Amino acid sequence: MALPDSRLDRDTGDTIVSVKNLKKYYPVGRGLFRRQHALLHAVDDISFEVARGEVLGLVGESGCGKTTTGRMLVRLTNPTSGSIIVDQTDVSSISGADMGPFRQKVQMIFQDPYESLDPRMTIFDIVSEPLNVNHIGNLEQREERVAEMLTRVGLAPPATFMFRFPHELSGGQRQRVAIARALVVNPTFVVADEPTSMLDVSIRTGVMKLLTELREDFGISYLYITHDLAVARYLCDRIAVMYLGKIVEIAGSEEVIRNPLHPYARALISAVPVPDPAIARPVPNVRGGVSKPINPHPRCRFYERCPVAQKVCQDSDHPELREVEGNHFAACHLL
Amino acid sequence: MDALLSVEDFTMHYRTKAGWVQAVDGVSFALKRGQALGLVGESGCGKTSVAMSIMRLLPYNAEIKHGRITLGGRDVYAMASEEFRQVRWKEISMIFQAAMNALNPVYTVGSQIVEAIVEHEPETTEEQARRRVAELFDLVGIPADRADHYPHEYSGGMKQRAVIAMALACNPSLIIADEPTTALDVIVQDKILREMEEIRRRINMSMIYISHDISVIAEVSDIVGVMYAGKLMEIGEADDVFKRPRHPYTYGLMHAYPSILGAKRDLATIPGEPPNLMAPPAGCRFNPRCDRATDECRAVEPKLIKAGPEHRIACHNPVWTPSSGGERVGAAR
Numbered sequence: 146m147a148l149p150d151s152r153l154d155r156d157t158g159d160t161i162v163s164v165k166n167l168k169k170y171y172p173v174g175r176g177l178f179r180r181q182h183a184l185l186h187a188v189d190d191i192s193f194e195v196a197r198g199e200v201l202g203l204v205g206e207s208g209c210g211k212t213t214t215g216r217m218l219v220r221l222t223n224p225t226s227g228s229i230i231v232d233q234t235d236v237s238s239i240s241g242a243d244m245g246p247f248r249q250k251v252q253m254i255f256q257d258p259y260e261s262l263d264p265r266m267t268i269f270d271i272v273s274e275p276l277n278v279n280h281i282g283n284l285e286q287r288e289e290r291v292a293e294m295l296t297r298v299g300l301a302p303p304a305t306f307m308f309r310f311p312h313e314l315s316g317g318q319r320q321r322v323a324i325a326r327a328l329v330v331n332p333t334f335v336v337a338d339e340p341t342s343m344l345d346v347s348i349r350t351g352v353m354k355l356l357t358e359l360r361e362d363f364g365i366s367y368l369y370i371t372h373d374l375a376v377a378r379y380l381c382d383r384i385a386v387m388y389l390g391k392i393v394e395i396a397g398s399e400e401v402i403r404n405p406l407h408p409y410a411r412a413l414i415s416a417v418p419v420p421d422p423a424i425a426r427p428v429p430n431v432r433g434g435v436s437k438p439i440n441p442h443p444r445c446r447f448y449e450r451c452p453v454a455q456k457v458c459q460d461s462d463h464p465e466l467r468e469v470e471g472n473h474f475a476a477c478h479l480l
Numbered sequence: 481m482d483a484l485l486s487v488e489d490f491t492m493h494y495r496t497k498a499g500w501v502q503a504v505d506g507v508s509f510a511l512k513r514g515q516a517l518g519l520v521g522e523s524g525c526g527k528t529s530v531a532m533s534i535m536r537l538l539p540y541n542a543e544i545k546h547g548r549i550t551l552g553g554r555d556v557y558a559m560a561s562e563e564f565r566q567v568r569w570k571e572i573s574m575i576f577q578a579a580m581n582a583l584n585p586v587y588t589v590g591s592q593i594v595e596a597i598v599e600h601e602p603e604t605t606e607e608q609a610r611r612r613v614a615e616l617f618d619l620v621g622i623p624a625d626r627a628d629h630y631p632h633e634y635s636g637g638m639k640q641r642a643v644i645a646m647a648l649a650c651n652p653s654l655i656i657a658d659e660p661t662t663a664l665d666v667i668v669q670d671k672i673l674r675e676m677e678e679i680r681r682r683i684n685m686s687m688i689y690i691s692h693d694i695s696v697i698a699e700v701s702d703i704v705g706v707m708y709a710g711k712l713m714e715i716g717e718a719d720d721v722f723k724r725p726r727h728p729y730t731y732g733l734m735h736a737y738p739s740i741l742g743a744k745r746d747l748a749t750i751p752g753e754p755p756n757l758m759a760p761p762a763g764c765r766f767n768p769r770c771d772r773a774t775d776e777c778r779a780v781e782p783k784l785i786k787a788g789p790e791h792r793i794a795c796h797n798p799v800w801t802p803s804s805g806g807e808r809v810g811a812a813r
């Protein structure tokens with residue numbers, strides 16, 4: 146499959162997504178009778194950009210805020226505060242009439258191909274739905290477009306798939322349908338939330354390859370959410386590592402994998418199993434326990450688990466993301 | 481060393497309204513005391529079915545067509561059910577796929593393990609069982625006072641540790657762990673696998689790890705078995721299978737797998753999809769997806785044959801990888 150590295154020349158400095166100080170706090174119940182709510186800081190003041198044509202990976206353990214971030218970018222979840230600009234549109238200001246054009250530019254692909262497709266709809270209905278919603282083309286043109294997309298995602302000949310139902314397709318085929326639906330309106334930006342994690346390896350590679358090709362052919366930019374660093378390495382130009390609602394490190398993919406700077410990123414990468422029995426990985430250097438970001442202390446979010454924490458890490462607020470090396474940002478007092 | 485477990489030409493199919501599902505077909509392997517076997521393969525290839533066959537926990541619609549499973553020399557299916565009840569959990573136990581989500585929410589974790597012990601060892605008093613739970617929790621790294629907590633008060637990693645403690649409760653000599661870390665984050669997965677391996681070595685226990693993740697299997701197994709569509713396609717010492725995969729499916733799997741190690745290389749795709757096990761392809765079940773398939777492959781089913789001292793494959797046209805010095809296959813380095 147084509148390697149994203151060779152494509153960096155397309156990065157013309159043109160920014161498609163710009164996120165500033167984005168926050169999402171959820172009130173969490175404190176028992177039946179107490180009215181007072183605690184706040185879960187699902188996404189806590191993150192800022193990043195995605196360049197046109199770029200794939201930015203968002204990695205981290207379950208519950209760290211990856212999906213919430215993705216959903217805010219496509220306006221499926223409203224932020225508590227902060228700004229999101231996608232393709233020159235201020236996402237939070239979109240109202241009724243502007244929603245259509247926005248939905249055409251920005252799409253999301255979900256993790257579970259079994260749940261994200263309506264079981265009562267045919268493949269044609271599913272893939273053409275975004276065209277209907279946006280009143281694009283007549284029936285004949287829609288059929289043509291759907292056939293073209295199905296062929297493009299490897300469901301060929303399209304006539305044999307169009308009038309089947311999701312349960313008549315395999316997991317890999319369903320994920321291809323979900324991709325076809327997301328791309329049928331020619332979006333400029335796609336949030337892909339673990340689109341391959343439910344797929345078997347022999348099928349997964351095909352879907353990964355497809356996403357890369359589509360990006361090259363149509364110049365689509367992606368936010369690629371995954372917990373799998375090896376997959377992120379293959380698909381993404383840059384990787385952002387999240388921990389409890391914060392981005393703790395962001396840099397080029399190879400740079401993050403080979404030279405992680407933040408203590409959490411280091412532990413995470415050293416814990417990834419490797420397909421070679423001759424290699425004995427060192428024990429990841431991290432303390433146990435997982436905390437939830439509920440009313441977090443004003444200190445480094447990683448403090449409890451950090452193997453190298455100092456007094457400053459407890460005494461000062463969570464550190465800012467800082468450019469530690471060229472284009473390599475990390476949020477740690479000790480770097 | 482004698483085989484602790486031996487599975488010989490075992491074939492088990494499921495009866496369904498639509499037809500027979502050929503879930504396990506002619507599977508053979510042996511496991512020695514203290515050894516760890518990794519069974520790897522994609523969803524639906526029959527890994528859990530093999531495990532349930534060994535545990536003699538097959539559903540009503542399962543039918544054993546032929547073959548034998550012996551444990552310590554005794555035929556598992558020839559034993560009276562009363563006799564086998566003395567074997568299950570005490571000699572072999574199992575960590576079920578997604579077991580951590582099956583803990584009963586209305587009982588404390590400790591009491592669920594106490595109950596399991598007393599049920600399988602009626603001679604054990606509750607007091608003794610409770611002491612055993614404390615020891616087990618210590619072994620798997622859960623603070624003893626957590627025994628009185630309910631499952632929802634546990635993190636995912638702790639639940640999985642509790643499930644491991646339950647499998648260890650009656651001191652078995654073999655544990656089958658079906659996807660024991662699949663739902664966990666990598667840092668927790670790393671911890672749990674290390675702990676399981678440490679316990680295994682300490683008490684010289686055997687393990688069968690089942691996973692769809694070849695990286696996990698590479699890290700914990702002495703022996704690796706690769707399943708495809710109900711068949712064992714390749715089995716051998718882990719180093720051998722990973723360095724010199726001989727079966728085209730194994731070879732394909734390893735090249736389709738991204739790694740964070742070494743130079744980034746192109747990933748291979750295996751065309752098509754795994755077959756419907758109600759009507760698997762004639763000849764080799766992998767033949768429609770195999771780039772080495774010949775007419776023989778479409779007609780004649782390959783038998784598991786020797787490909788090295790401890791290495792067996794089921795393929796008419798194995799991949800040739802030079803045994804030394806040559807091209808390195810498997811992990812990207």
Ligand SMILES: Nc1ncnc2c1ncn2[C@@H]1O[C@H](COP(=O)(O)OP(=O)(O)OP(=O)(O)O)[C@@H](O)[C@H]1O
Nearest residue numbers: 494496501503522523524525526527528529539757
């Ligand atoms: N009780 C049953 N009745 C009929 N078919 C079954 C039954 N249990 C499993 N199967 C079928 O048998 C085949 C093997 O299933 P099995 O659960 O052993 O696979 P597996 O390798 O463990 O898969 P996974 O990785 O998804 O857990 C599948 O085609 C499955 O649909």
Ligand code: SF4
Nearest residue numbers: 764767770777795796
């Ligand atoms: S027997 Fe033939 S079809 Fe099967 S794996 Fe070997 S070469 Fe391929």
Ligand SMILES: [Mg+2]
Nearest residue numbers: 527528577658
């Ligand atoms: Mg299974």
